[in-house]
Amino acid sequence: MSENPSGGYRDAKGRQRPESRRHGAGKRTATRPADRRRGGDPARKVAWQVIRAVADGAYANLELPKALRTAELHGRDAGFATELTYGAIRMRGLYDAIIEFAAGRPVSQIDPPVLDTLRIGAHQILNMRVPAHAAASETVALAREVNGAGASGFVNAVLRRITERTREEWIAEVTAGRDRIDALAVEHSHPAWVVRALRGALRAGGITDDAELDTALVKLLEADNAPPAVSLVARPGLATVAELVEAGAEASTLSPVGATLPGGDPADIPAVRQTRAAVQDEGSQLVALALAAADATGTDAEEWLDLCAGPGGKAALLATLAAQQDSVLFVNEVSEHRTDLIRRTLSAAIDSGIEVMVGTGDGRELGAEEPDTYDKVLVDAPCTGLGALRRRPEARWRRTPADVTTLTRLQGELLGSALDAAKPGGLVAYVTCSPHVAETAEIVRAAVEDRDDVTVEDARPLFRDAAGEQVADLGDGPTVQLWPHVHNTDAMFFALLRKKIR
Numbered sequence: 001m002s003e004n005p006s007g008g009y010r011d012a013k014g015r016q017r018p019e020s021r022r023h024g025a026g027k028r029t030a031t032r033p034a035d036r037r038r039g040g041d042p043a044r045k046v047a048w049q050v051i052r053a054v055a056d057g058a059y060a061n062l063e064l065p066k067a068l069r070t071a072e073l074h075g076r077d078a079g080f081a082t083e084l085t086y087g088a089i090r091m092r093g094l095y096d097a098i099i100e101f102a103a104g105r106p107v108s109q110i111d112p113p114v115l116d117t118l119r120i121g122a123h124q125i126l127n128m129r130v131p132a133h134a135a136a137s138e139t140v141a142l143a144r145e146v147n148g149a150g151a152s153g154f155v156n157a158v159l160r161r162i163t164e165r166t167r168e169e170w171i172a173e174v175t176a177g178r179d180r181i182d183a184l185a186v187e188h189s190h191p192a193w194v195v196r197a198l199r200g201a202l203r204a205g206g207i208t209d210d211a212e213l214d215t216a217l218v219k220l221l222e223a224d225n226a227p228p229a230v231s232l233v234a235r236p237g238l239a240t241v242a243e244l245v246e247a248g249a250e251a252s253t254l255s256p257v258g259a260t261l262p263g264g265d266p267a268d269i270p271a272v273r274q275t276r277a278a279v280q281d282e283g284s285q286l287v288a289l290a291l292a293a294a295d296a297t298g299t300d301a302e303e304w305l306d307l308c309a310g311p312g313g314k315a316a317l318l319a320t321l322a323a324q325q326d327s328v329l330f331v332n333e334v335s336e337h338r339t340d341l342i343r344r345t346l347s348a349a350i351d352s353g354i355e356v357m358v359g360t361g362d363g364r365e366l367g368a369e370e371p372d373t374y375d376k377v378l379v380d381a382p383c384t385g386l387g388a389l390r391r392r393p394e395a396r397w398r399r400t401p402a403d404v405t406t407l408t409r410l411q412g413e414l415l416g417s418a419l420d421a422a423k424p425g426g427l428v429a430y431v432t433c434s435p436h437v438a439e440t441a442e443i444v445r446a447a448v449e450d451r452d453d454v455t456v457e458d459a460r461p462l463f464r465d466a467a468g469e470q471v472a473d474l475g476d477g478p479t480v481q482l483w484p485h486v487h488n489t490d491a492m493f494f495a496l497l498r499k500k501i502r
């Protein structure tokens with residue numbers, strides 16, 4: 001090959017060739033696509049970094065926005081990274097079973113950073129509309145960058161094997177020979193103990209037929225794996241649903257103060273930035289509205305208490321609703337940091353002149369310190385969060401059955417303290433974002449058994465949709481259990497207890 005002063009070059013046979021055809025000079029190269037860029041693309045890398053941080057204890061919903069900002073990813077790239085991050089975390093139960101099969105070794109024998117790369121690859125191949133060859137080769141490029149050249153060969157081999165079967169074929173393979181609960185746990189990527197707890201909650205809710213129970217359980221597990229829409233609340237007196245609709249949201253048919261944002265960043269809406277509105281699950285909206293609507297002691301200016309209120313989403317709604325009834329909300333939280341968050345959440349309400357008292361303390365002691373004081377008390381108890389799994393992709397893998405034991409003790413003590421703090425004739429709403437029977441019906445049953453001054457009231461009539469009708473499918477009562485697969489809300493539990501007048 002020789003240079004030619006007129007441009008271009010001569011090939012081995014002496015023929016004149018244009019410069020653009022010189023090997024390596026033009027756009028076309030002899031390298032395979034995955035080799036052109038030695039590293040992974042920025043969106044996949046962001047997903048991997050966030051998943052690694054989550055493995056070290058971070059929360060995906062806090063880590064991802066930071067990582068997107070640092071990588072300067074926006075629009076479709078940010079959407080791709082988000083789906084990949086959340087999907088790979090959420091579905092890792094299924095992917096790990098498939099990876100084990102394809103790798104021929106337990107995932108415990110795969111280096112965790114490499115395993116995370118494989119999960120990212122598996123999600124693209126099995127659950128996203130990324131063509132299998134692109135998913136595999138791009139993930140191998142990522143592996144080369146973040147795991148090293150040696151590991152990338154392994155990643156390549158495992159992902160190629162995964163591409164050989166469809167998702168359905170893999171599910172049949174990895175669930176074969178398992179009992180029903182285990183098979184559902186693997187297929188729908190939930191820990192088996194969580195599947196058992198959800199099944200128990202559905203049964204307690206009145207589904208006794210085994211086939212019906214199975215159908216409902218599958219729908220619930222599927223709903224847990226579907227990314228939820230962004231729900232907004234217009235805090236009464238501070239913002240309106242119409243204002244949110246004007247900003248691009250759609251009015252909710254379920255919550256009278258709710259709207260759904262079809263896309264975009266909620267922080268772009270001025271009302272949200274100013275805390276006159278906020279992101280809040282519609283189930284959370286309904287429980288606050290229900291307590292506000294309940295008849296307590298008939299006093300003109302009531303005193304309400306939110307006993308364990310951080311970060312203050314329900315407190316903000318209750319504070320505005322209380323103000324509309326000339327009542328005052330007292331807010332308590334055990335953690336200083338979360339008390340600060342409450343103040344921030346309440347800032348628009350406070351700035352508008354709404355009277356609301358915020359304090360830090362152990363809610364378990366408040367009943368003894370301030371007995372027979374409040375007309376209404378909300379106990380939105382610390383819980384496993386098994387009803388909000390669709391929002392917190394890592395939560396299902398972090399929780400253990402031991403948490404249930406610790407939390408139920410605390411829940412029982414908080415409810416007892418709330419009942420002590422309530423005035424005779426007053427109301428206590430016991431709420432969880434878990435449907436686990438040990439955290440819901442059992443806590444209420446124990447409180448009623450322990451004391452002779454409590455009755456449970458039918459809460460269903462208090463749940464009103466945007467048209468003013470009673471919310472459908474609330475079960476046999478007297479307590480209310482909302483469900484993601486039925487109401488498209490988090491699985492909030494609500495019990496209304498009244499303290500008897502002695």
Ligand SMILES: C[S@@+](CC[C@H](N)C(=O)[O-])C[C@H]1O[C@@H](n2cnc3c(N)ncnc32)[C@H](O)[C@@H]1O
Binds near residue numbers: 307308315361
């Ligand atoms: C489920 S969250 C409440 C959510 C809140 N209602 C909202 O809508 O934003 C439970 C809260 O209880 C707090 N907590 C835990 N133990 C407590 C205690 N002993 N006394 C008071 N608050 C407690 C937690 O710090 C947490 O902020």
